[in-house]
Amino acid sequence: MSERSGMDRRTFLKLMGEGIVVMVALGPTELVSQRRWRSYPKDINAYLLVRADGKVSVFTGKIEMGQGVMTSQAQMVADELDVALESIDIVMGDTDRCPWDMGTFGSLTTRMFGPVLRTAAAEARSVLMRLAAAKLGVKRDALQVTNGVVTVTGHPGETVTYGELTKGRRIVRLVGDSAVLKTVAQFKVMGRSPRRFDGPDKVRGEAVYAADVRLPGMLYARLVRPPAHGARLESVDTSEAEKLPGVKIVRDGDLIAVLHSEPDLAEAALARIRTKWEEPAEDLDPDSIFGHIEGAASTPEVREIRGDVRVAQEHADHLIKTTYRKGYVAHAPIEPHAATAEVKGGKVTVWASTQTPFPTHEDIARTLGVAADRVRVITPYVGGGFGGKSAHQQAVEAARLARLAGAPVQVAWLRDEEFFFDTFDPAAVVKITSAAGADGKMTLWDYRVYAAGGRGTEVFYNVQNARVTTYAGGLRGDESRTETHLHPFNVGPWRAPGANMNVFAKESQIDLMAEATGLDPVEFRLRNLVDPRMRRVLAAAAKTFGWKKRTRPRGDGRGQGVACGIDAGSYVALMAEVEVDRKSGAVHVERVTCAQEMGTIVNPNGAKMQMEGCVTMGLGYALTEELRFRGGRILDRNFGTYDLPRFSWVPRIETVLVPNDELAPQGGGEPAIVPMGGVIANAVFDATGARILRLPMSPTRVLAAIRAAQEAA
Numbered sequence: 125m126s127e128r129s130g131m132d133r134r135t136f137l138k139l140m141g142e143g144i145v146v147m148v149a150l151g152p153t154e155l156v157s158q159r160r161w162r163s164y165p166k167d168i169n170a171y172l173l174v175r176a177d178g179k180v181s182v183f184t185g186k187i188e189m190g191q192g193v194m195t196s197q198a199q200m201v202a203d204e205l206d207v208a209l210e211s212i213d214i215v216m217g218d219t220d221r222c223p224w225d226m227g228t229f230g231s232l233t234t235r236m237f238g239p240v241l242r243t244a245a246a247e248a249r250s251v252l253m254r255l256a257a258a259k260l261g262v263k264r265d266a267l268q269v270t271n272g273v274v275t276v277t278g279h280p281g282e283t284v285t286y287g288e289l290t291k292g293r294r295i296v297r298l299v300g301d302s303a304v305l306k307t308v309a310q311f312k313v314m315g316r317s318p319r320r321f322d323g324p325d326k327v328r329g330e331a332v333y334a335a336d337v338r339l340p341g342m343l344y345a346r347l348v349r350p351p352a353h354g355a356r357l358e359s360v361d362t363s364e365a366e367k368l369p370g371v372k373i374v375r376d377g378d379l380i381a382v383l384h385s386e387p388d389l390a391e392a393a394l395a396r397i398r399t400k401w402e403e404p405a406e407d408l409d410p411d412s413i414f415g416h417i418e419g420a421a422s423t424p425e426v427r428e429i430r431g432d433v434r435v436a437q438e439h440a441d442h443l444i445k446t447t448y449r450k451g452y453v454a455h456a457p458i459e460p461h462a463a464t465a466e467v468k469g470g471k472v473t474v475w476a477s478t479q480t481p482f483p484t485h486e487d488i489a490r491t492l493g494v495a496a497d498r499v500r501v502i503t504p505y506v507g508g509g510f511g512g513k514s515a516h517q518q519a520v521e522a523a524r525l526a527r528l529a530g531a532p533v534q535v536a537w538l539r540d541e542e543f544f545f546d547t548f549d550p551a552a553v554v555k556i557t558s559a560a561g562a563d564g565k566m567t568l569w570d571y572r573v574y575a576a577g578g579r580g581t582e583v584f585y586n587v588q589n590a591r592v593t594t595y596a597g598g599l600r601g602d603e604s605r606t607e608t609h610l611h612p613f614n615v616g617p618w619r620a621p622g623a624n625m626n627v628f629a630k631e632s633q634i635d636l637m638a639e640a641t642g643l644d645p646v647e648f649r650l651r652n653l654v655d656p657r658m659r660r661v662l663a664a665a666a667k668t669f670g671w672k673k674r675t676r677p678r679g680d681g682r683g684q685g686v687a688c689g690i691d692a693g694s695y696v697a698l699m700a701e702v703e704v705d706r707k708s709g710a711v712h713v714e715r716v717t718c719a720q721e722m723g724t725i726v727n728p729n730g731a732k733m734q735m736e737g738c739v740t741m742g743l744g745y746a747l748t749e750e751l752r753f754r755g756g757r758i759l760d761r762n763f764g765t766y767d768l769p770r771f772s773w774v775p776r777i778e779t780v781l782v783p784n785d786e787l788a789p790q791g792g793g794e795p796a797i798v799p800m801g802g803v804i805a806n807a808v809f810d811a812t813g814a815r816i817l818r819l820p821m822s823p824t825r826v827l828a829a830i831r832a833a834q835e836a837a
Contacts, residue, residue, distance in 0.1 A: 143175040143290045171223060171244040172201060174252065178272050178287030180205060180212045184241070185225025185482060186233045187217040189506035189513070191793050192730040193233045194321045199726055200238055202313040203306060204245035207272040207286065209313055214321060217481040217503025227480035229511055229617060231692035231791025234726060238789055239305075246303035255289045308724055308785040317729030322505065332504045334477040335462035339532040342464070343372065344387040345525050346394040348380040349541060353613040353756030354404040364396035374528045379521065383529055387536075406755030408612050410451050413551045417575050417610050421595035427578045431589035433557075436568040440559030442640040443568070448556070448629035450576075450801075450819040451750040452611075453549035453618055454760070456768055459507025460542040461515075465522035466532040473500045476519035479509045484516040488523045499523075510741070511617030515547045540761045547616025548751055552576035554629035564641045564651045573626060575610055580623030580798060584690060585634070585652040612756050619738075620691050620794035624745055624801055628819060631687035631802030635809060644673040645686050645806065657695045657721055657784070662688060664782050665697040665719035674810070681706055683811025687802030692791025694722035695782075698739075698803040700775075704811040709827030711747055711808055713773070718796050719780040723787035732779045735796040739777050742800025743769040750820050813837075 173181040182201050188194040198212040215221050217228075225237070249269070256274040257264045260282055268277050274289075276282040308315070325331040348360065362373045365382055371393045372383040382397070384390035408416055437443065463476040472492065478484045478501070485501040492499070506513060522535040537545070552575040559568035566587035573581060574595045583590045596610055618624075638648035646666055653659050665671075665686070677683065681704050688697045701715040718735050725731050748767040752759040760766040805816045814829035 143173050171241055172205075172248060174205075174248055174286055174290050176287055176291045178207075178211065178285055178290075180207055181215060182212055182241070183215045183218075183222040184237070185217060185219075185222045186228045186237060187479060187481065187503045187506055188322055189228065189479065189509045191228075191233075191734060192320055192322075192727065193228070195318065196234060196727045196730055197238070197241060198321060199313045199316075199318070200242045201245045203311050204242045205249050205272075206269040209318055211272060217478075217501070219481055219485040219499070219501045222481075224482050227483060227514060228509070229479055229514055231694075231793040231795070233793075234789045235693055235723075235791050238726070242305050243303050246305055250303060252286055252289055256284050259284050259289065314726045315724075315728070317727055320730075326505075333459055333462065333507055334464060334475050334504055335459070335534065335536040337464040337475045337504070337534070339464065339466055342532040342534055343383040343385055343529060344390045345381045345383055345522070345533050345535045346387075346390040347382075347521065347535070348394070348397060348399060349544065351401055351757065352403045352406075353544075353758075355401040355756065358400045358402055360400075361398040364398070365393040368393045368396070372529060374525060376524060376528055379524055381521075381525055383525065383531075383533065404756055406757065409754055410551075410750065410752060413451070413612075414449050414553050417551060417596065418553055420610050421574050424572075424593045424595050426591060426593050427581060428583060428590065428592040430583075430587070430591070433568060433570045433589050433591045436559065436589035437557060437570070440568055441561050442637065443557070443559045444633065444636050444640060445557045446555070446629075446633055446636065446817065448554040448625075448632065448817050450552050450625045450628070450745075452551050452615070452753070453745050453749045454543060454546050454751055454766060455508075455510045455512030455549075455618060456542075456546075456749075456763070456766065457508030457510060457512060460537040460539060461513065461518040461545070462534070462536040463516075463519040463522040464532065464534040465519070465526035467526050467530070471498050471500065472523050472527070473502065474519050474523050475502050475504055476516060476522075477506050477513060478503060478516045478519060479506065479511070479513040480516060483514075484519050487516065487520055491520050492523060492527060510619045511621060512546055514617055515545075515614075517545060539763070543761045543766070544758050545614075547614045548611075549618030549621070549624075549745070550575045550611055550615040552622070552625045554625065556629060556633045558633055558637055560637045560641050560648075562641070564643045564648055566637065566652050571630070573622075573629075576622035576625040578626075579621055580626035580630070580689065580691065582690060584655050584658055584688075585649070586654045587652065612753065613758070619741065620798050623689070623691050623794075623798045624742070625819070627687065627689045627798045628746075628801030628805060631689070631799060632805050632815070632817075635685075635806045636815065639676070642675050644675055646671055647673065649686070649688065658688060658690070658697075661695045661719050661721050661782050662686075662697045664780050665699050665717050668719065668778055668780050669699040669715075669717040671699060677810045677813040679811070679813045681811055683807045683809065685803045685805070685807030685810060687799035687806060689795065689798040689802075691795040691798045692793070694720055694790045694792060694795040696720045696795045696799060698796070698799045700803045700807045702804060702807040702811055704808055704826065705823075706812065706830060709823035709825070709830065711804065711821055711823075711826060713743060713747075713775045713804060713807075715776045715778070716803070717778040717780065719782055720792070720796060721782035721784050722792050722795070723790040724785050725781060725783075726789050728781060731781060731792045734792045735779045736777050738794065738796035738798075739800065740769055740774055742797040743773055743804075744820075746801045746804045746820060747773075748820050748822065750822075 202209045272286040382393040465474045481501045481503045489499045525533040555572045557570040569587045569590040571592045638645045699717045703712045814833040
């Protein structure tokens with residue numbers, strides 16, 4: 125087990141009971157991506173248990189928040205272990221029972237954790253086959269196994285089940301590098317789309333989330349909140365609230381809460397508390413933030429450099445300089461942050477809505493000043509995260525309050541609190557200087573990004589003189605540091621952190637160069653692409669979409685656009701058709717084709733669902749989502765003013781999975797959202813002749829761009 129969980133090996137084995145316990149003892153460099161801040165511990169981690177009844181328990185530190193990994197991880201084990209998918213039980217995000225994991229984000233579950241899980245299952249199968257050979261008195265190569273039943277080839281009556289082999293035994297195995305994984309041709313479960321494990325619970329309304337947990341004697345908490353980020357509490361008067369029956373007021377430094385057995389009465393008591401705050405100056409807003417970000421940015425970090433950009437600029441034929449901007453964006457998940465905490469027998473147990481159960485566990489232990497083995501975090505279903513539930517303030521609050529109150533406490537944020545305490549996708553600025561020759565070949569690419577980090581900045585087009593420079597670091601999901609002093613409130617990862625902004629800027633600039641050289645946008649891209657994966661994906665999108673070549677914007681209110689991107693190891697190309705109301709500036713996306721190459725596909729329907737979800741969510745940051753604020757005050761506190769995509773907005777979505785079984789499975793949860801800003805902006809340009817340089821593309825901004833283009837014509 126992990127040293128972070130505080131559970132020793134003997135205790136863990138005792139908890140597991142009978143069966144074959146397969147454990148993984150692989151160091152960080154064998155398990156993780158190249159990003160230095162991620163690592164699994166070097167100690168032993170248990171990943172699965174073949175039980176005496178033939179069932180298989182799979183333990184994973186990952187969590188299920190709608191992306192379907194509960195099912196896809198079970199598919200991996202079923203194939204490598206040769207058991208029925210229905211025989212698998214998934215235990216997720218329980219810090220007492222699961223191996224340590226950094227969290228569920230970055231489209232890392234399948235491409236990074238998947239190989240570890242498959243290896244554990246393959247090793248378990250090897251152990252079982254060795255036991256079966258001894259029991260049946262034959263050589264291992266004389267055996268075959270189907271759905272957990274081992275049979276001597278040619279002798280159907282000579283069988284033994286996995287359950288019979290494990291009954292009464294406890295065999296601990298360490299997974300090394302000797303386990304042989306199956307090839308794609310051998311898959312029977314992977315590559316198919318079974319019914320989702322979480323589907324029945326969710327369809328029947330029986331799925332349990334953190335706010336659904338009920339414990340004897342539980343109290344509901346409502347907390348005193350500041351009016352603005354950076355505000356300092358000067359005074360508080362709780363006397364009127366204390367007069368209400370059943371109310372309990374607790375205070376611990378900055379934490380002031382009303383507790384009651386009924387949530388509405390806790391809310392009523394909170395309304396009686398009188399506070400006085402000192403607020404910081406309101407010196408920033410959605411328009412002035414961009415100059416602030418550029419002025420306060422750090423020393424530049426050169427991410428990529430080729431050739432000599434200075435010389436290339438001096439000799440450029442078609443030189444284009446452009447600045448792109450994007451405001452703050454909220455996560456706005458269906459389920460606000462929630463946690464239920466209980467202190468019992470000297471141990472703190474927290475049921476938390478979080479993408480990061482183990483970091484949450486560590487923060488709670490550190491905040492309470494208790495040993496790690498005195499804290500347990502259990503993660504029920506999570507109702508959407510998108511990076512925002514990497515933060516877990518509510519879980520720490522619940523744990524603190526439960527200890528203070530001496531009773532179980534639930535902290536469930538209201539939508540108002542969800543918006544206020546969200547770790548927003550940061551406002552950002554991108555400045556690009558680029559050029560192309562008369563032959564349509566790119567000669568210069570000088571890319572500078574402020575506050576969005578380096579994710580999505582890779583130069584996959586063939587240009588000899590290129591430089592990528594980041595200012596102000598990046599976000600979780602990008603290896604750079606984050607400079608929080610740039611922002612008046614907390615920022616954090618938002619589905620493919622930074623890449624949405626970077627690819628919007630990149631692919632808009634590529635279209636500008638196509639227009640300058642008189643080439644069709646797809647033809648220009650192909651002329652500057654040598655990467656065979658991207659060429660295949662772009663061709664697949666064009667074929668399905670039925671792309672028609674053009675060298676000038678149509679300008680008749682209907683337009684088509686294209687944009688490409690790479691994220692989480694997957695390649696994606698989007699094509700979109702839009703209609704623009706030239707009187708109001710409103711953009712309606714009618715159709716989107718998404719072609720994606722993501723290596724070997726574990727669950728095709730799951731992959732398509734993620735692609736469709738990315739396209740739908742991407743409509744928001746592209747068209748309407750932008751946080752209004754004044755200094756540290758958040759002005760958007762609910763959906764009445766913060767406009768999310770609606771069902772009526774959803775276009776016809778065509779998904780194309782481009783096969784590549786030569787490559788291990790790559791990420792699928794984020795790639796398709798990355799080019800959405802770019803593909804819509806390029807389609808709007810085709811429809812109107814107006815180039816949109818700031819997200820979101822609100823009707824007001826589109827209309828202003830149309831008028832500016834008309835005046836410049």
